[in-house]
Amino acid sequence: MSSDTISLAQPAGAADADNRLSVLADRLTDRMNPILVKEVRQALKSRQFVVTFMLLLVIAWLVSAGAAIFSPNAMEFGSAGNQLFLIYFGILAFAVIVIVPFGAHRSMLSERDQNTFELLSISALTPRQIVNGKLLSAMVQSFVYYSAITPFIAFASLLQGFDLPLSLFLLAIAFGWSICVSMFALMLSTLAQKRQIQAANSMGMFFLLMFQLYMTAGMMFQFSYAGVPFDDPAFWWSAGCVVVAAGSYTLLAQQVAVSRLTFESGNRSSGIRLILAAQFWLFCAAVVANSLWAGLSVSSRDGTELLMFVAFHWAIAGAYAATEVDWLSRRLRRQLPRNPLLRILFVPWMPGGARGLLWMLLHVGAILAAAFLFDWDTDWFPTFVLATCCYMVFLTGLGAAMTRWLRLVTPSFRPAHGRALIVIFTVAISVTPLIVRALSSNPISEKFHMIDLVSPFMTLPRLIDGRMAIAVNDPLRNHILIALCAAAVLAVLANARAIFNGISEVVSQKSDESLDAGLQDIQPASSPS
Amino acid sequence: MSESEQPGVKSVCENGDAPATPPRGEATLELRHLHRFFGRLKAVDDVSFKAYAGQVMGFIGPNGAGKTTSMRILATLDLPTAGDAFICGDSVVDYPDRVRKYLGFMPDSFGRYGDMNVVEFLDFYARAYGLRGDRRRDAIEHVLVFTELRKLAEKPIKTLSKGMSQRLGLGRCLIHDPQVMVLDEPAAGLDPRARVELRELIRLLATEMNKTVLISSHILTELSEICDSAAIIEAGRILAHGTIEEIQQQQRRAVGRQSSRSLLLRLARGRDDATTTDRLEKWLLEQPFVGHVQMAAGKAAFELEGDDKAQTELLQRLLSAGFAIAEFHSKSHSLEDAFMNITQGITQ
Structure with a gap:
């Protein structure tokens, strides 16, 4: 018999010992999460x-x-x-x-x-x-x-x-x-x-x-x-890193779940962006702390491995954020701070695909700054980071622009479709040089062909020091970098107008005035025209 | 935009902890130029109407007319493409959290936790609406009494009949004492007795508890018995709204018979032979302000342009002309008639 039934069915004075226990349980659970109370009842x-x-x-x-x-x-x-x-x-x-x-x-x-x-x-x-x-x-x-x-x-x-x-x-x-x-x-x-x-x-x-x-x-x-090895400090250091990483991914999963359940006009994105950014900065802090603790500097080799992890993180984060619908609900616009400076700071964190791309670009900028400002033990590492970042920006930017265009063509094109599009596009350009090589007269040639440039998996290993590496002073290396930079810039330019609109939507206070002046379209993208 | 719609302004229904009765005359429910498009389909197309405290408003329309979509927007389950809806002055788009406190929504089919009993179900929703301690216990007790589910309090929900389940659904909507109730087809699938009982409960919500009730149903005869007003929607557009009388007037105005009334008369038995019936038809057609005469075996239906005085005079003249009148009354326009006349059977 549930506590509530008893507490409702009988006056407290008439309750026996069991009932008093139930009433006590009822009172103890009063401040608890209602879902917890329900779920435990159901689960038991x-x-x-x-x-x-x-x-x-x-x-x-x-x-x-x-x-x-x-x-x-x-x-x-x-x-x-x-x-x-x-x-x-x-x-x-x-x-x-x-x-x-x-x-x-x-x-x-x-x-x-x-x-x-x-x-x-x-x-x-x-x-x-x-x-x-x-x-x-x-x-x-x-x-x-x-x-x-x-x-x-x-x-x-x-x-x-x-x-x-x-x-x-x-x-x-x-x-x-x-x-x-x-x-x-x-x-x-x-x-x-x-x-x-x-x-x-x-x-x-x-x-x-x-x-x-x-x-x-x-x-x-x-x-x-x-x-x-409980007495080994390195074990505790590693365990701490694992706990922080697992905790951060648990928080991320929680935030994704919360976003999925949030009302459409609510903020489904900022929390996820904050956690993804925090993970990145925590990772950087852990690398720095580890090198300080060990008294060692991070070598280019270590940096390459770390960069691969970071690139993977930002490729996923960028694909998620840059494909969102470019739309800030009235509710969110009303919640923006009045201070113009704060509004500018809010821009990359607010929902919207263009703002998501900007958010990613800012972090990619931070990675590039770290690559060029720190003194690395090799010459090839900064340019390798540059090439990796160019691929990330190109793929995400192109995916964002195509998603925006396809959304105009058909309003039923959703952010998830855009993310799938980026994945398919990445796979397609990665296998294209392999297919071309397979059809050529010398498929196992070690020579770098310009068609290989479209695939990050065929180009990036050539920029690392190694047997098949393209030397730092080789003009081909510069040509590759110029081509990749041009592609990245073009991808950003394809989104430039949307980014500008995304910034002004947050920064401009005119939109606030128009909110109060009368009714506005809430989801202009899905109009039947 | 009214003050109550501005952020931070106290809403119409807000009064400390408990929802209060808004001043008479202020709309507690308002749809303002509401649009909802699904691709090219205009599910809701510029819908506007208001409802007030103590009012039961029928939301009538054929399947696919946009009733449920509008109601889901009101319940903060969907977002309009354009326009807005307000509950107690708060926008459902901008302040869904506030709106949920004032609103009780009963969807046409709603889920129940089959493994819970009635009181556990209500207890969960009372907690979910933030009711604590004695307030929660009182709310559950009140709902059990109001919905007459007291005797079934410990019965598992999966064993409840359809009628009892609907009562439980209504109880769930009421648990946080909302000012506005939105009920989507609450009587669907109920037997006649359960329908009558549910109708009584809904009527009490407005009359005794001064709540605003927006109710959709296909059973128009039932709606006409409990509704003060109605909004008729077809293909996403509101065709008529207002009190039942206003809708009928709108309809008459639309067909150019603003002041006409439909009358029925029956000749007394034994004096309703074919000759007399023919004579009556001819006589009626000769009378001023009488039209649309239809005859059938001693009975006549016709339209009279004029008021009660004209109707009395016509009766006097009928009697003077020697007709043995057994019945003479105006035909009441039902909500069903209005609905059938106003809608065109358009489906999207």
Whole structure:
């Protein structure tokens, strides 16, 4: 019987001990996230939870009994503690990093399946509350599984060979990882709206979870057998970096989920841009801190690897931001600060494809500045960074311009289509030189052809020091750089007008006056003309 | 733009914690030049109307006319292409968070958490609308009493009948005591008794609780019994709106019979033979301000240009002419008649 039923059905004075407990629970949950309360209620009643919980207990009990019956000597005299812990840990890991995230994923999908999502979205709950409530519910379920396995781990701890620090470390990692994976699962569930896509999404999610279970379990067992160097500062430094990275990606997944649930006239973009930028700057800070801590400067070789990671980050971030609809809702325009300077600072962070491209260009500018202002140990590195940045700008800029043009042709062309277009375009230009070479008389020639220029994967390796590298003083290198710079500039020029409009939409205060003067078109792009 | 529409200005329904009754005369619900296009399809095309506190407004139109789209915009579930809608003076585009506090929306098909019982369901939505402690418990109790779901409080939702589910849906809309209720086809699929009971509840919302109710339905006879006013929409455009009487007048004006009334008369049995019926038709056609005469076995239907006095005089003349009149009354124009006359059956 629910607490509410009791509290409503009977006066407090007449309530028995159970009822008083229910009333107390009702009051305790009063300030809690409503989704958490609902989800926990539903989860604890659900067959999935009960079956998983019972299975966890039964399997753990069978393992304990089996160990006691079949290996009594190992239990008494051997080092069975660690082995037994690892078995319990495996059972727990399956529950908290597969079942719990999958439950969170299904929970969000079922809101759409059951037509309850719309009712949630018109309540006073914010999208963030909805997402956090689902995540907290997943955490509560993980807690329950942890508490169920605790007596068995306590039993293992009494045996020889049990390593307490290692066990605590693994349990903490599993819990943290469970939160990350649950958040990621929630984010994926917000991406699917149509029933067919939801089904595919669920299947994909299940296989992803099984894959990550395999990877995670492998890593955990590696830790347990090889040991963890708790006394090595480098280990803690690395662990700190991993925790920060995982935390930042969990936050990013949360922000994406929140954006997906945000009303169309709300701000779906700034939060994601802030987190993506923060990740970049945190990464840079970590590299600098690491070099300072180790007392070493970052070599060009290290810089190349780091740049590849950064380029990948900004290629995805740029494709996401630059393909948004160039439209700032009245609601967001009303929320802009009155101070003109603040408005200028707001420009790259506000929603809109052109502003998104500008946001990316500013960060690419920062990468270029780092490449040319710092003193590197080789001559080729700055030009290599320049070429990489040119490719990023060219692909993103061209994708943004094409997306804008296609949106004019058909209003049903969505940002997701634009992102897919950039990916397809990148793949197409990457394989084109390979096809041309395959059709030529000398397909395995090591000579650089100008057709190779269209593919970043064929050009960039030539700009790094190596056997097939184009020397720094080779005129061909300059020609390549000039061509790439020209392509990047052209891509920016193709978006120049949109960028200008995007800036003036935020900076100009005339739009504020027109907002109050009367009604304006809210979504001019989708007019039937 | 009125003051109440400016940011930061206290809204019509705002009064501390509890939604209050706005002053009579201020619209609590307004659609202003609302447009919603889906590609080339004009789902809602320049729709404007207002509704006031204590009023039940019918939103009538054939399937695909734009009712649900308009209602979804009002409920902040969709965004207009142009124009705006206001609930208690707050724009649904600019201030959806505020609007949601004043609005209770019941979609035509809404989801229920089947594994919850009635009170858990209401408790969840009370929490979702930010109700805490005794306010939450009181709100649930009030809704259970109002919707007469008290006895079913602990029953799982999946076991409720359609009628009870609709009551629960109405209860969910009411849980935060909104000033404006938007109900999309609430009586669809209900049996006659459940329909009558739901109709009574909706009527009470306006009369007892002074709420503004915008309701769409295909069952026009029912709407005419509970609605003070109506807006008729077809192919995304509003064809008529106002009180039922105003709509009928608009319609008469449109066909050029502004002051005409439809009258019905029946001759007494035994004195309604064919000869008398023919004589009556001829006599009626000779009378001034009488037209559109239609005869059928001792009965006549016709239009009279004039007021009550003209109608009385005509009756006196009929009796003087020796006709044995058993019935003589004006034909009431139903909402259904108005709807059929105004709409053209256009589908998009």
